[in-house]
Amino acid sequence: xxxxxxxNPVPDDRRGGPAGQEALExxxxxxxxxxxxxxxxxxxxxxxxxxxxxQIAQHAHSEIVxxxxxxxxxxxxxxxxxxxxxxxxxxxEGGHGMYLYxxxxxxxxxxxxxxxQLLDGRAKYSSIFNYPTLTWADVGAIGWxxxxxxxxxxxxxxxxxxxxxxxAMVRICKEESFHQRQGFEIMLTLARGTAAQRAMAQDALDxxxxxxxxxxxxxxxxxxxxxxxMRWRIKRFTNDELRQxxxxxxxxxxxxxxxxxxxxxxxxxxxxxxxxTGPIDWSEFKAVLKGxxxxxxERLQARRTAHETGSWVREAAAAYAAKHGGRGAQPRAAASVxxxxxxxxxxx
Amino acid sequence: xxxxxxxxxxxxxxxESRFQxxxxxxxxxxxxxxxxxxxxxxxxxxxxxLALANIALDLIGQARLLxxxxxxxxxxxxxxxxxxxLRDAPEFRNASLVEQPNGDFGQTIVRQCLLDxxxxxxxxxxxxxxxxxxxxxxxxxxxxxxxxxxxxxGWLVRLGDGTEESHARVQQALDALWRFTDELLTPxxxxxxxxxxxxAPPLSALRSGWEERIGAVLQEATLKRPxxxxxxxxxxxxxxxxxxxxxxAEMQHLPRTFPGATW
Amino acid sequence: MxxxxxxxxxxxxxxxxxxxxxxxxxxxxxxxxxIEHARDVYTRRQEGVSIWVARSSEIVASDxxxxxxxxxxxxxxxxxxxxxxxxxxxxxxx
Numbered sequence: 065x066x067x068x069x070x071x072n073p074v075p076d077d078r079r080g081g082p083a084g085q086e087a088l089e090x091x092x093x094x095x096x097x098x099x100x101x102x103x104x105x106x107x108x109x110x111x112x113x114x115x116x117x118x119q120i121a122q123h124a125h126s127e128i129v130x131x132x133x134x135x136x137x138x139x140x141x142x143x144x145x146x147x148x149x150x151x152x153x154x155x156x157e158g159g160h161g162m163y164l165y166x167x168x169x170x171x172x173x174x175x176x177x178x179x180x181q182l183l184d185g186r187a188k189y190s191s192i193f194n195y196p197t198l199t200w201a202d203v204g205a206i207g208w209x210x211x212x213x214x215x216x217x218x219x220x221x222x223x224x225x226x227x228x229x230x231x232a233m234v235r236i237c238k239e240e241s242f243h244q245r246q247g248f249e250i251m252l253t254l255a256r257g258t259a260a261q262r263a264m265a266q267d268a269l270d271x272x273x274x275x276x277x278x279x280x281x282x283x284x285x286x287x288x289x290x291x292x293x294m295r296w297r298i299k300r301f302t303n304d305e306l307r308q309x310x311x312x313x314x315x316x317x318x319x320x321x322x323x324x325x326x327x328x329x330x331x332x333x334x335x336x337x338x339x340x341t342g343p344i345d346w347s348e349f350k351a352v353l354k355g356x357x358x359x360x361x362e363r364l365q366a367r368r369t370a371h372e373t374g375s376w377v378r379e380a381a382a383a384y385a386a387k388h389g390g391r392g393a394q395p396r397a398a399a400s401v402x403x404x405x406x407x408x409x410x411x412x
Numbered sequence: 413x414x415x416x417x418x419x420x421x422x423x424x425x426x427x428e429s430r431f432q433x434x435x436x437x438x439x440x441x442x443x444x445x446x447x448x449x450x451x452x453x454x455x456x457x458x459x460x461x462l463a464l465a466n467i468a469l470d471l472i473g474q475a476r477l478l479x480x481x482x483x484x485x486x487x488x489x490x491x492x493x494x495x496x497x498l499r500d501a502p503e504f505r506n507a508s509l510v511e512q513p514n515g516d517f518g519q520t521i522v523r524q525c526l527l528d529x530x531x532x533x534x535x536x537x538x539x540x541x542x543x544x545x546x547x548x549x550x551x552x553x554x555x556x557x558x559x560x561x562x563x564x565x566g567w568l569v570r571l572g573d574g575t576e577e578s579h580a581r582v583q584q585a586l587d588a589l590w591r592f593t594d595e596l597l598t599p600x601x602x603x604x605x606x607x608x609x610x611x612a613p614p615l616s617a618l619r620s621g622w623e624e625r626i627g628a629v630l631q632e633a634t635l636k637r638p639x640x641x642x643x644x645x646x647x648x649x650x651x652x653x654x655x656x657x658x659x660x661a662e663m664q665h666l667p668r669t670f671p672g673a674t675w
Numbered sequence: 676m677x678x679x680x681x682x683x684x685x686x687x688x689x690x691x692x693x694x695x696x697x698x699x700x701x702x703x704x705x706x707x708x709x710i711e712h713a714r715d716v717y718t719r720r721q722e723g724v725s726i727w728v729a730r731s732s733e734i735v736a737s738d739x740x741x742x743x744x745x746x747x748x749x750x751x752x753x754x755x756x757x758x759x760x761x762x763x764x765x766x767x768x769x
């Protein structure tokens with residue numbers, strides 16, 4: 065039911081001729097109306113399938129590339145506790161990438177193909193990860209702002225129409241809240257620390273605020289995909305709605321930290337009960353998306369290098385499996401698996 | 413192991429000796445955890461990123477518990493972070509093996525497997541240490557290390573018996589790292605003092621277990637056991653290779669640049 | 676490509692007494708590696724005491740196109756449910 069491993073005969077779209085086609089589409093739209101979940105191998109319009117593959121893959125790529133800016137500080141984390149927490153967070157991001165690739169694969173595309181698209185530069189990922197992490201405070205800012213924005217984006221997707229994607233998002237959202245708290249805690253510690261630490265925190269906020277606000281994407285009037293995605297219940301709120309929510313929630317948090325948001329036009333609007341912001345510089349967003357951000361080249365190069373230098377390893381594992389019937393190495397030296405709870409589960 | 417309660421006072425090790433011994437365990441886990449942290453985001457497959465990160469977390473967890481204990485023994489008010497971030501290389505007591513660079517994945521796996529087989533023996537024995545705290549830490553660490561060894565041994569076999577290229581790479585790594593294993597299994601005065609007090613296992617008792625475990629894995633991996641090397645590396649006595657200095661410079665940079673700050 | 680690892684579906688038993696539940700998929704070169712990967716990906720937060728992995732190519736699934744024929748006929752057989760039967764209140768233990 066799940067993967068490219070099953071044969072995909074005649075594309076479902078073309079069965080039954082034009083009249084049959086219309087009936088299938090109508091039935092599909094009715095299921096969406098009823099908020100029914102679409103599962104792998106259910107009939108779906110080809111455009112729905114492709115939209116999902118693109119969106120899920122972009123999301124997965126973002127998680128993987130997102131491991132790099134924070135991974136950059138693992139070896140330099142300033143306390144053992146911070147080091148452990150940061151490793152756990154980055155590890156989670158890798159895991160999120162895996163849940164998402166796994167969901168994408170249920171739509172009939174192989175992970176290897178998606179990875180190839182990423183490394184070729186053909187696939188997009190969230191532009192926020194093309195910014196450098198220059199100080200320890202950046203790690204805090206990313207957790208607080210970037211994960212905060214991501215959560216805002218992700219919670220509605222827990223109710224999206226495609227089952228595997230919705231379920232992956234539920235899992236991800238459960239794990240994501242520790243990420244944001246971890247980031248905020250770092251910022252709080254810095255804000256309450258020495259003058260140098262406070263300055264470090266302010267500097268990070270100065271550099272990460274606008275990119276985080278831009279994470280939600282351009283205004284939907286300018287976005288080509290929004291209308292259809294909303295009709296198919298893949299997307300449930302507009303970019304502007306989510307962005308506004310993020311700003312309204314985050315400004316008080318910055319005030320609590322005693323830090324200043326780098327927007328001279330920021331002010332509370334009593335009539336709408338929302339914060340108004342200054343103009344967003346979308347030219348920067350477009351440039352970064354096109355590949356001209358500060359770290360685009362470094363991020364992709366890091367992923368390409370990992371992939372290329374790991375090739376002999378993956379080959380070796382596949383070769384070993386082929387030689388030994390696929391059960392896997394059973395060195396006598398090793399014991400059976402112990403789950404983190406301490407109980408033993410043996411696969412033999 | 414013999415219960416310390418029955419030992420005459422003269423044979424109970426000094427606080428300084430116990431402090432140094434615990435640092436050996438702590439620093440070995442810390443430095444190896446630091447090395448594995450370098451891999452995150454760069455492993456051959458996403459799944460391996462997660463696996464190496466998990467092992468790093470286990471090792472850092474062990475280091476934290478052991479460093480905290482060491483600080484208590486020393487009674488100078490140094491906590492886990494003061495010990496991790498403010499000692500210079502000559503004060504570190506890790507085995508020389510773990511400060512060796514990651515190299516390629518094969519070299520990392522070889523280093524890991526050689527160390528895992530040793531740590532498993534040590535922690536299994538320490539679970540019955542006359543030192544209650546060490547016994548507790550060891551009991552938890554045994555479960556973690558069993559999994560580490562399953563992982564590293566499994567990979568060593570796959571790479572050794574995989575392709576010609578993978579076989580050549582891990583054989584080369586094994587040949588390069590083997591010389592650091594003697595230090596793990598050759599007791600010095602401190603090791604003997606701890607063994608006599610029933611705190612630590614006699615390393616001679618661990619050697620045959622280690623040889624057997626590693627021998628079995630190497631055989632299954634179709635790898636040749638390198639010739640014995642007896643160069644007296646002294647990482648556990650604070651005389652390290654050039655690698656540790658660079659590793660610590662990176663690790664300790666922030667607390668040293670902002671003395672007294674809380675993170 | 677010779678370095679492609681097959682896809683495995685993962686099932687986790689969260690606690691003793693519960694069934695194994697499908698949680699997702701992952702790639703591994705062999706079954707033993709799949710167990711290890713599953714452990715690292717799906718049980719970090721003490722979500723499991725037992726893991727099953729099965730190659731995705733081995734999973735046989737019912738065809739959604741046949742859902743009507745497979746599952747709807749059960750709908751009108753309400754006599755399979757206890758609530759279908761009217762038993763006087765005074766009768767105990769039924």
